[in-house]
Amino acid sequence: MKIRSIIIKCFASFICLRRQRLAEPVRKRFASSKGFSEAAALCSLLMLLFCFSAAGFCGPESTEDGPGAEELKAAESVKRSEPGDGGAEHEKTDESEAFDAVAALKYPVRILLAVKKESFCIKAAEAVTPSFNEQPAASESGAEGKLYVNGRPHEGDSFEYSCSEGVTTLACSGARSALEFDGNIFRGCLELSGRGGRTEVVNVVALEDYLRGVVAKELLCSELEAMKAQAVAARTYAYARSGAAAGGWDLRCDTSSQVYGGIKAERSISDLAVEQTRGLVLAYNGSLASQALYHSACGGHTESSGFVYGTAPVEYLQGVECAGSEGRPACAASPYSFWRAEWSREELGQEIAEYLGRKAEAVRGIRILERGPSGRVSRLEAVFEDGGSAVLEREQIRRALRFTDGAGRRRNLPSLKFVVEADGFSQNLQFEDDDIPFPEAVFESGGEAENKSGSVVIVGSGWGHGVGMCQFGAMGLSALKFSFEDILKYYYSGTEVVCIDSLHI
Ligand SMILES: [Zn+2]
Structure with missing residues (x-):
């Protein structure tokens, strides 16, 4: 990028010399003849073209290769191959009607949308992004583009799929076209993989388009720097997993990977965050920081990945x-x-x-046996009325202690950052770090009072595993004028933000 910048400056200086008619001695020195100046202009143009083509994926500061350039390239590619385009150099052969949608995608990622056992319909739709905080505009079936099945033109703008063996690929040509499936609209193409009466529906989509449907779902706020930090973390996570899975897809569309809502989820502010961080990922020691995890809220202190998952520590995933x-x-x-x-x-x-x-046996109470550095519970013992007991560790605890929340939903325990409210049996393990914030109500209970209701009560703070970036924390830091790079470096110690193309993965 530096070289490009230098060459651009040289070219700009040269143009200035021509346009501003500098003092004759200077002009003589740099442009002593018409032949020289024309040759120099030609060289500069060639060098510029080379630099822009070498600039690759990252170029948010460059209008020539900035946001939207890939979409334009894809659109041009589509246009060239559209049947009946009228291009004099293209003959209307069978080959010219073929449309390889996957080949048009840069850094494609494969998202598992659903597993179907029955037939379903896929339609051509218009890709419309709503304005921030507005409801998505209704899609207009077949508004633009043409439906392709396995690379060949399809009659009409909808396709009825009945479960069958093998892979069927659907795409829609046209710069503003997309595919409608299950009430949502998706960019890229859809791959339907049938086997044993089940069909996996996979959205194959360019990484940057995928992120537009992720950032808006993962972080609903108006803090642009927080959303940019989210975009970089999500891009890093997705890129690390592209091609990693053994099956026909890389990521799920829910919290087990990253929440992805397709076009209906997109918002203008999250689109802006994706565009302004285009191609940027997190790196540690010159390699992709492939475990850039994040969570909703840490409750005041994040936790090391080694503690939460019982795995080898990751340098940039330490508790802060x-x-x-x-x-x-x-x-x-x-x-x-x-x-x-x-x-x-x-x-x-x-x-x-x-x-x-x-x-099933009623519990007499629960004991906290061990806590981690941030105060999160790492081992817990449940003692039953029949005298038996069970020890649960780390994330097991969140899954085993499911509860019904205020909205009546049955869910996992929000986090491991909790204490047991005194009930005459259940006990809290004291921990040394008094600075770790816990809800004051717990301390007020003092661990002495007896819970006469006969219930077991725990109170805690935070939501999620607590590893990596705290999303609500990122919003808070953004409001305190942290840049997205500062937010990322805060939660992922020792990392740097780099262009994906610089990593040579
Ligand atoms: Zn936090």
């Missing part, structure tokens, strides 16, 4: 304090800054029995 202003956590705006879960002893016994596959 999520500090905002006035002594409050940066993620204090999260609705999960404080949460409470309550079960009857029978209910909790039933939940744990279901998770462990054991006979």
Whole structure:
């Protein structure tokens, strides 16, 4: 990029010399003859063309290769191959009607949308992005472009698919065209892989287009720098997993990978965040930081990945304090800054029995056996009325202690950052770091009072595994005028933001 910049400056200087008619001695020195100046102009133009083509994927500061350039290139590619385009150099042969949609995508990623057992319909649709905070515009079936099945033109603008063996690929030509499936609209193409009466529906889409449907779903806010940090983290995560899975797809479309909502999820502010960070990823020691995890809210302190997953520590995934202003956590705006879960002893016994596959027995209480550096519970013992007990570790605890939230939804425990409210049996393990924020209500209970309701109550803070970037914390830091690079470096220690093309992966 530096070389490009230098050459652009040289070219600009040369143009200035021509246009501004500098002092004769200077002009004589740089442009002593008409022949020389024309040759120099030609050289400069050639060098410019070379530089822009070598600039590759990253170019948010360049209008020539900036946001939207790939879409234009793809559109041109599509236009060239459209039947009946009228181009004098193209004959209307069978070959000219073929349309390889996957080949037109840069850095394609494969997203599993659904697994179907019955027939379904896919339609051509118009790719419309709504304005920020507005409802998506209704798609207009067949508004533009033409439907292609396995690279060949298809009659009409809809395709009825009945489960069959093998792979069927659908695409829609046209710069503003997309495919409608299951009430949503997707860029790129759809691959339908049938086997044994089941069909995997996979969206094969350019990485940058995929991110437009991810960033808006993962972070709903108006803080642009936070959204840019989210875009870089999501791009890094997706790129690290593209081609990594053994099956026909790389990522799921839910929280087990990254939440992806296709075109209906897109918002103008998240589109802007994706565009302004185009091609940028996180790197550590010159390699892709392939485990750039993130979570909703840390409750005041993030946790090391080694502790949460019991795996070898990752240098850039160490726990950090999520500090905002006035002594409050940066993620204090999260609705999960404080949460409470309550079960009857029978209910909790039933939940744990279901998770462990054991006979249901009411619990007498729970003991916290061990905490990690940020105060998160790493080992917990449930003691049952029949005298038996079970020890749960790390993320097992979140899955085993499912509870019903205020909205009536049954869900995993929001986080491992919690204490047990005193009930005369259940115990809290004291931990040394008094700076770790916990809900004040817990400390007020003092661990002495007896819970007369006979229920088990725990209170905690945060939502998610607590590793990597805290999304509500990123919003808080963005409001404190942190740049997206600063936000990322804060949560992923020792990393740097680089262009994906510079990594030579
Ligand atoms: Zn946080």
